[in-house]
Amino acid sequence: MKICLVNYRYFVSSGPERYMFAVKRLLEARGHEIVPFSVRYRRDEPTPWERYFVPPIAGDDEIVFRQHSWSISSFRRALERAFYSREVYDALSRELRDARPDVAYVLHYMRKLSPSVLTALHDNGVPIVVRLSDFAMVCPQQHMVRNDEICELCVGRRPWPSVRYRCVQGSFGASAVNALAMEYAHHKGFFDLIDAFVAPSDIMRQKMIEGGLPAAKMRLLPTLVEARPARACTLRDERICYVGRIERIKGIEVLLDAVELLRRGGVGHDVEVVIAGDMSTPTGEAIRARLRERPISGVVFPGQLDETAVLELLQSSLASVVPSLWYENTPNSMLESLACGTPVIASDLGSMHDILHDTGAGLLFRVGDPVALADALRTALAKPCAETMGEHAHTLVRERHDPSWHVDALVDLLEGVQEPR
Numbered sequence: 467m468k469i470c471l472v473n474y475r476y477f478v479s480s481g482p483e484r485y486m487f488a489v490k491r492l493l494e495a496r497g498h499e500i501v502p503f504s505v506r507y508r509r510d511e512p513t514p515w516e517r518y519f520v521p522p523i524a525g526d527d528e529i530v531f532r533q534h535s536w537s538i539s540s541f542r543r544a545l546e547r548a549f550y551s552r553e554v555y556d557a558l559s560r561e562l563r564d565a566r567p568d569v570a571y572v573l574h575y576m577r578k579l580s581p582s583v584l585t586a587l588h589d590n591g592v593p594i595v596v597r598l599s600d601f602a603m604v605c606p607q608q609h610m611v612r613n614d615e616i617c618e619l620c621v622g623r624r625p626w627p628s629v630r631y632r633c634v635q636g637s638f639g640a641s642a643v644n645a646l647a648m649e650y651a652h653h654k655g656f657f658d659l660i661d662a663f664v665a666p667s668d669i670m671r672q673k674m675i676e677g678g679l680p681a682a683k684m685r686l687l688p689t690l691v692e693a694r695p696a697r698a699c700t701l702r703d704e705r706i707c708y709v710g711r712i713e714r715i716k717g718i719e720v721l722l723d724a725v726e727l728l729r730r731g732g733v734g735h736d737v738e739v740v741i742a743g744d745m746s747t748p749t750g751e752a753i754r755a756r757l758r759e760r761p762i763s764g765v766v767f768p769g770q771l772d773e774t775a776v777l778e779l780l781q782s783s784l785a786s787v788v789p790s791l792w793y794e795n796t797p798n799s800m801l802e803s804l805a806c807g808t809p810v811i812a813s814d815l816g817s818m819h820d821i822l823h824d825t826g827a828g829l830l831f832r833v834g835d836p837v838a839l840a841d842a843l844r845t846a847l848a849k850p851c852a853e854t855m856g857e858h859a860h861t862l863v864r865e866r867h868d869p870s871w872h873v874d875a876l877v878d879l880l881e882g883v884q885e886p887r
Contacts, residue, residue: 470567474578476504481798518561548647555582562590581656593883597664604677606644607633661883667817690872691801707740709799717789723836788812809855826858
């Protein structure tokens with residue numbers, strides 16, 4: 467097949483992009499041709515199709531909204547990308563007429579590309595499969611979290627609570643724009659143009675159905691990850707780690723609270739705590755300010771690591787921690803940890819519960835509870851090698867997240883949506 471692969475970033479920024487390039491490599495290895503469509507950033511991977519990519523909302527290096535330099539033109543483009551962008555429609559239509567793909571696999575497109583991606587594909591006769599990477603189709607805030615707790619007020623209903631509570635960036639204006647854009651998309655029937663949805667987790671599938679999307683179009687397809695060579699676990703593995711975005715909803719403050727409790731209780735003073743991610747975010751700055759006031763020994767911030775460094779960190783840690791406050795959608799760092807044979811200590815919530823429950827590959831703790839997390843860490847520290855959990859982690863990855871199985875299922879789905887056309 468010739469597959470149009472759509473995502474609003476064509477460089478590795480976080481888990482969705484790592485997934486995108488992994489799937490691209492696997493599909494190409496099987497003889498399929500990939501035609502990417504994205505936003506034109508300086509960090510983009512080179513591709514002959516980049517001439518069709520659309521300009522970013524603001525500058526070429528301004529990736530997320532908090533980085534944008536706002537002007538009349540960037541504000542206008544942001545509104546168009548939230549509701550409907552003729553610029554994106556025309557650019558993608560030109561690419562589709564030249565490339566003539568058989569099917570489209572769409573990842574992130576809302577807000578940075580807009581639902582005009584869907585109308586361009588539909589108008590050019592290209593079947594559409596959308597992978598659900600967040601909850602943006604049922605929650606204007608995308609993560610279904612308010613005041614550090616799960617909130618489902620907008621799921622399956624009108625999205626006005628998100629405006630009332632200023633859920634998007636704490637701003638009435640941003641919240642209103644996102645809520646109105648979601649209403650507009652439903653009113654225009656943009657989501658009805660999608661032939662099938664890929665839900666990486668059961669919690670995503672459930673919430674999308676509760677939000678009004680058709681169950682018949684949902685396909686549960688767990689994220690792929692390749693099992694790494696088993697690590698040699700030794701008593702020197704006196705390290706726990708967090709790898710991921712530095713955002714409040716990721717629960718990093720809960721981890722720091724738990725480590726403080728352990729230190730006060732005289733446990734784990736020799737254990738290094740590594741928090742790897744881009745600390746230039748508002749949450750990162752708040753964490754640094756907190757630690758200046760209340761230092762915690764042994765906490766290290768190496769910054770954002772490349773893939774090789776991430777794997778080295780996971781393989782040299784006795785456990786990784788995923789203390790998220792939201793449902794998550796199969797965290798990539800969690801799968802990478804399990805693939806390295808490193809147990810995961812995670813919030814007992816959403817996809818994290820689905821992955822770890824009754825598998826023996828890690829420990830679950832009550833979401834947002836530093837005391838419960840401290841207890842889980844204490845359990846892990848009492849068994850430094852965690853050999854049994856590591857063995858279960860490898861088994862889990864091989865049985866549920868095998869790349870070959872994932873691509874087989876994806877190809878079947880992409881071929882299947884072409885038949886009715």
